[in-house]
Amino acid sequence: MNATVTEQDPRVQTAHSLAEYLAAALRADLDVDPSARALLVVSGGSTPKPLFAALRDKPLDWSRVDITLADERWVSEDADDSNARFVREHLLSGAASAATFHPLTNAEAEPEDGCAEVSARIAALPWPASALILGMGSDGHTASLFPDGDRLQEALTSADCCVPMRAPSVPQARITLSLERLRQTRRTVLHLTGTDKQAVLSRALSDVEAVSELPIRAFLSAPLALYWAP
Numbered sequence: 001m002n003a004t005v006t007e008q009d010p011r012v013q014t015a016h017s018l019a020e021y022l023a024a025a026l027r028a029d030l031d032v033d034p035s036a037r038a039l040l041v042v043s044g045g046s047t048p049k050p051l052f053a054a055l056r057d058k059p060l061d062w063s064r065v066d067i068t069l070a071d072e073r074w075v076s077e078d079a080d081d082s083n084a085r086f087v088r089e090h091l092l093s094g095a096a097s098a099a100t101f102h103p104l105t106n107a108e109a110e111p112e113d114g115c116a117e118v119s120a121r122i123a124a125l126p127w128p129a130s131a132l133i134l135g136m137g138s139d140g141h142t143a144s145l146f147p148d149g150d151r152l153q154e155a156l157t158s159a160d161c162c163v164p165m166r167a168p169s170v171p172q173a174r175i176t177l178s179l180e181r182l183r184q185t186r187r188t189v190l191h192l193t194g195t196d197k198q199a200v201l202s203r204a205l206s207d208v209e210a211v212s213e214l215p216i217r218a219f220l221s222a223p224l225a226l227y228w229a230p
Protein backbone atom coordinates (compact mmCIF):
# COMPACT_ATOMS: atom_id res chain seq x y z
CA MET A 1 0.00 0.00 0.00
CA ASN A 2 1.27 3.46 -0.84
CA ALA A 3 0.88 5.80 2.11
CA THR A 4 0.23 9.48 1.46
CA VAL A 5 1.88 11.74 3.98
CA THR A 6 0.55 15.27 4.19
CA GLU A 7 2.70 17.63 6.17
CA GLN A 8 0.85 20.64 7.55
CA ASP A 9 2.59 23.90 8.38
CA PRO A 10 1.88 24.37 12.13
CA ARG A 11 1.46 28.13 11.68
CA VAL A 12 -1.20 27.54 9.03
CA GLN A 13 -2.88 24.87 11.18
CA THR A 14 -2.95 27.23 14.15
CA ALA A 15 -4.38 30.00 11.97
CA HIS A 16 -7.15 27.63 10.83
CA SER A 17 -8.02 26.63 14.41
CA LEU A 18 -8.13 30.27 15.47
CA ALA A 19 -10.27 31.20 12.45
CA GLU A 20 -12.78 28.47 13.46
CA TYR A 21 -12.85 29.82 17.01
CA LEU A 22 -13.42 33.42 15.85
CA ALA A 23 -16.09 32.50 13.31
CA ALA A 24 -17.97 30.53 16.01
CA ALA A 25 -17.67 33.50 18.40
CA LEU A 26 -18.98 35.97 15.81
CA ARG A 27 -21.87 33.65 14.87
CA ALA A 28 -22.82 33.14 18.52
CA ASP A 29 -22.89 36.90 19.16
CA LEU A 30 -24.83 37.62 15.94
CA ASP A 31 -27.36 34.89 16.75
CA VAL A 32 -28.39 36.64 19.98
CA ASP A 33 -30.83 38.76 18.00
CA PRO A 34 -31.38 39.43 14.27
CA SER A 35 -30.48 43.10 14.62
CA ALA A 36 -27.28 42.44 16.61
CA ARG A 37 -23.92 43.55 15.27
CA ALA A 38 -20.58 42.04 16.28
CA LEU A 39 -17.24 43.82 16.62
CA LEU A 40 -13.89 42.17 15.88
CA VAL A 41 -10.67 43.92 16.96
CA VAL A 42 -7.60 42.73 15.08
CA SER A 43 -3.88 43.44 15.25
CA GLY A 44 -1.42 44.21 12.48
CA GLY A 45 2.10 42.84 12.17
CA SER A 46 2.97 39.76 10.17
CA THR A 47 1.46 37.00 12.35
CA PRO A 48 -2.22 37.47 11.38
CA LYS A 49 -1.71 37.01 7.61
CA PRO A 50 -2.58 33.25 7.49
CA LEU A 51 -5.34 33.86 10.05
CA PHE A 52 -6.98 36.48 7.84
CA ALA A 53 -6.75 34.11 4.85
CA ALA A 54 -8.45 31.37 6.88
CA LEU A 55 -11.12 33.67 8.36
CA ARG A 56 -12.30 35.75 5.41
CA ASP A 57 -14.42 33.08 3.75
CA LYS A 58 -16.01 31.63 6.88
CA PRO A 59 -19.77 31.46 6.40
CA LEU A 60 -21.38 34.05 8.65
CA ASP A 61 -23.32 37.28 8.17
CA TRP A 62 -20.33 39.54 7.61
CA SER A 63 -22.65 42.46 6.75
CA ARG A 64 -23.36 42.71 10.49
CA VAL A 65 -19.68 42.63 11.50
CA ASP A 66 -17.62 45.73 12.35
CA ILE A 67 -13.85 45.39 12.29
CA THR A 68 -11.30 47.73 13.81
CA LEU A 69 -7.68 47.62 14.92
CA ALA A 70 -5.96 47.34 18.30
CA ASP A 71 -3.42 49.90 17.07
CA GLU A 72 -2.08 51.60 13.97
CA ARG A 73 0.95 53.42 12.61
CA TRP A 74 0.02 57.06 11.93
CA VAL A 75 0.65 56.71 8.20
CA SER A 76 -1.56 57.05 5.15
CA GLU A 77 -3.73 54.05 4.35
CA ASP A 78 -1.74 53.29 1.20
CA ALA A 79 1.60 53.11 3.06
CA ASP A 80 3.28 49.69 3.01
CA ASP A 81 3.18 49.38 6.80
CA SER A 82 -0.38 50.61 7.32
CA ASN A 83 -2.40 48.09 9.32
CA ALA A 84 -5.54 49.36 7.57
CA ARG A 85 -3.99 48.46 4.24
CA PHE A 86 -3.01 45.04 5.61
CA VAL A 87 -6.59 44.41 6.79
CA ARG A 88 -8.11 45.61 3.53
CA GLU A 89 -5.78 43.42 1.46
CA HIS A 90 -5.84 40.25 3.55
CA LEU A 91 -9.09 40.19 5.54
CA LEU A 92 -11.67 42.32 3.71
CA SER A 93 -11.98 40.16 0.64
CA GLY A 94 -14.21 37.19 -0.17
CA ALA A 95 -17.17 36.89 2.19
CA ALA A 96 -15.60 39.30 4.70
CA SER A 97 -15.71 42.15 2.16
CA ALA A 98 -19.28 42.70 3.41
CA ALA A 99 -17.94 43.72 6.85
CA THR A 100 -17.53 47.39 7.81
CA PHE A 101 -13.96 48.43 8.59
CA HIS A 102 -13.20 51.34 10.93
CA PRO A 103 -9.63 52.67 10.57
CA LEU A 104 -7.73 54.29 13.44
CA THR A 105 -6.40 57.26 11.46
CA ASN A 106 -7.73 60.45 9.88
CA ALA A 107 -6.38 63.35 7.81
CA GLU A 108 -4.51 65.08 10.67
CA ALA A 109 -0.73 65.08 10.29
CA GLU A 110 -0.01 63.91 13.87
CA PRO A 111 -1.79 61.37 16.09
CA GLU A 112 -1.89 63.89 18.95
CA ASP A 113 -4.14 66.07 16.74
CA GLY A 114 -6.24 63.30 15.23
CA CYS A 115 -6.74 61.13 18.30
CA ALA A 116 -9.87 62.78 19.77
CA GLU A 117 -11.88 62.31 16.58
CA VAL A 118 -10.71 58.70 16.17
CA SER A 119 -11.49 58.02 19.84
CA ALA A 120 -15.05 59.31 19.53
CA ARG A 121 -15.65 57.34 16.32
CA ILE A 122 -14.24 54.06 17.69
CA ALA A 123 -16.02 54.45 21.07
CA ALA A 124 -19.33 54.51 19.15
CA LEU A 125 -18.83 50.95 17.83
CA PRO A 126 -20.86 48.07 19.35
CA TRP A 127 -18.71 47.30 22.40
CA PRO A 128 -17.96 44.92 24.01
CA ALA A 129 -16.15 43.33 21.09
CA SER A 130 -16.86 39.69 20.27
CA ALA A 131 -13.13 39.10 20.20
CA LEU A 132 -9.83 40.94 20.47
CA ILE A 133 -6.82 39.35 18.77
CA LEU A 134 -3.52 40.54 20.17
CA GLY A 135 -0.01 39.96 18.86
CA MET A 136 3.16 40.51 20.86
CA GLY A 137 6.61 41.86 20.05
CA SER A 138 9.87 40.48 21.39
CA ASP A 139 10.02 43.42 23.85
CA GLY A 140 6.71 42.31 25.37
CA HIS A 141 4.65 45.07 23.72
CA THR A 142 1.15 44.36 22.55
CA ALA A 143 -1.08 46.65 20.48
CA SER A 144 1.10 49.84 20.66
CA LEU A 145 1.70 49.54 24.40
CA PHE A 146 5.49 49.79 24.17
CA PRO A 147 7.75 49.52 27.23
CA ASP A 148 9.45 52.73 26.03
CA GLY A 149 6.25 54.42 24.84
CA ASP A 150 5.98 58.10 25.74
CA ARG A 151 2.37 57.70 26.88
CA LEU A 152 2.44 54.14 28.18
CA GLN A 153 1.15 55.11 31.63
CA GLU A 154 -1.65 57.14 30.07
CA ALA A 155 -2.63 54.22 27.81
CA LEU A 156 -2.63 51.86 30.82
CA THR A 157 -4.84 54.09 32.95
CA SER A 158 -6.88 56.35 30.64
CA ALA A 159 -10.63 55.98 30.20
CA ASP A 160 -10.25 57.43 26.67
CA CYS A 161 -10.74 54.97 23.85
CA CYS A 162 -7.51 55.79 21.99
CA VAL A 163 -4.12 57.23 22.95
CA PRO A 164 -1.35 58.54 20.66
CA MET A 165 1.98 56.79 21.15
CA ARG A 166 5.60 57.41 20.18
CA ALA A 167 8.48 55.15 21.16
CA PRO A 168 12.21 55.31 20.37
CA SER A 169 12.09 51.61 19.47
CA VAL A 170 9.76 52.12 16.49
CA PRO A 171 10.07 54.53 13.56
CA GLN A 172 6.52 55.86 13.16
CA ALA A 173 4.16 57.59 15.54
CA ARG A 174 1.27 55.31 16.50
CA ILE A 175 -2.21 55.32 17.93
CA THR A 176 -3.38 52.54 20.23
CA LEU A 177 -6.57 51.52 21.93
CA SER A 178 -6.21 52.12 25.68
CA LEU A 179 -5.96 49.17 28.05
CA GLU A 180 -9.43 49.90 29.36
CA ARG A 181 -10.86 49.76 25.84
CA LEU A 182 -8.86 46.64 24.90
CA ARG A 183 -10.43 44.93 27.91
CA GLN A 184 -13.95 45.62 26.64
CA THR A 185 -14.20 42.31 24.86
CA ARG A 186 -15.95 39.01 25.43
CA ARG A 187 -12.91 37.02 24.32
CA THR A 188 -9.20 37.86 24.20
CA VAL A 189 -6.83 35.88 22.02
CA LEU A 190 -3.04 36.05 22.02
CA HIS A 191 -1.75 34.85 18.65
CA LEU A 192 1.99 34.13 18.59
CA THR A 193 4.52 32.26 16.51
CA GLY A 194 8.13 31.30 17.19
CA THR A 195 10.19 30.13 20.14
CA ASP A 196 11.48 33.66 20.78
CA LYS A 197 7.96 34.84 21.58
CA GLN A 198 7.33 31.72 23.65
CA ALA A 199 10.34 32.73 25.77
CA VAL A 200 9.02 36.30 26.19
CA LEU A 201 5.63 34.93 27.23
CA SER A 202 7.31 32.64 29.80
CA ARG A 203 9.08 35.68 31.23
CA ALA A 204 5.78 37.55 31.38
CA LEU A 205 4.08 34.61 33.12
CA SER A 206 6.85 34.35 35.70
CA ASP A 207 5.45 37.40 37.51
CA VAL A 208 8.81 39.07 38.06
CA GLU A 209 8.69 42.05 35.71
CA ALA A 210 6.21 44.95 35.90
CA VAL A 211 3.49 45.67 33.32
CA SER A 212 5.48 48.75 32.31
CA GLU A 213 8.47 46.50 31.46
CA LEU A 214 6.43 43.82 29.64
CA PRO A 215 3.05 45.37 28.75
CA ILE A 216 1.59 42.00 27.65
CA ARG A 217 1.37 41.28 31.39
CA ALA A 218 -1.66 43.57 31.54
CA PHE A 219 -3.64 40.82 29.79
CA LEU A 220 -2.46 37.80 31.75
CA SER A 221 -4.72 38.18 34.78
CA ALA A 222 -7.96 37.63 32.83
CA PRO A 223 -9.07 34.70 30.62
CA LEU A 224 -6.90 34.60 27.50
CA ALA A 225 -6.94 32.07 24.66
CA LEU A 226 -3.37 31.40 23.53
CA TYR A 227 -2.79 30.31 19.92
CA TRP A 228 0.90 29.60 19.43
CA ALA A 229 2.86 27.74 16.75
CA PRO A 230 6.63 27.20 16.48
Ligand SMILES: O=C(O)[C@H](O)[C@@H](O)[C@H](O)[C@H](O)COP(=O)(O)O
Pocket: 043, 044, 045, 046, 047, 048, 070, 071, 072, 083, 134, 135, 136, 137, 141, 142, 143, 144
Ligand atom coordinates in the same frame (compact mmCIF):
# COMPACT_ATOMS: atom_id res chain seq x y z
O1 LIG B 1 0.71 46.58 14.14
C1 LIG B 1 1.46 46.07 14.91
O2 LIG B 1 2.68 46.01 14.71
C2 LIG B 1 0.87 45.45 16.15
O3 LIG B 1 -0.21 45.90 16.59
C3 LIG B 1 1.86 44.88 17.12
O4 LIG B 1 1.46 44.91 18.45
C4 LIG B 1 2.11 43.46 16.65
O5 LIG B 1 1.00 42.65 16.93
C5 LIG B 1 3.36 42.89 17.28
O6 LIG B 1 4.42 43.77 17.07
C6 LIG B 1 3.70 41.55 16.67
O7 LIG B 1 4.05 41.75 15.34
P1 LIG B 1 4.38 40.54 14.36
O8 LIG B 1 3.13 39.78 14.16
O9 LIG B 1 4.87 41.19 13.11
O10 LIG B 1 5.43 39.73 15.06
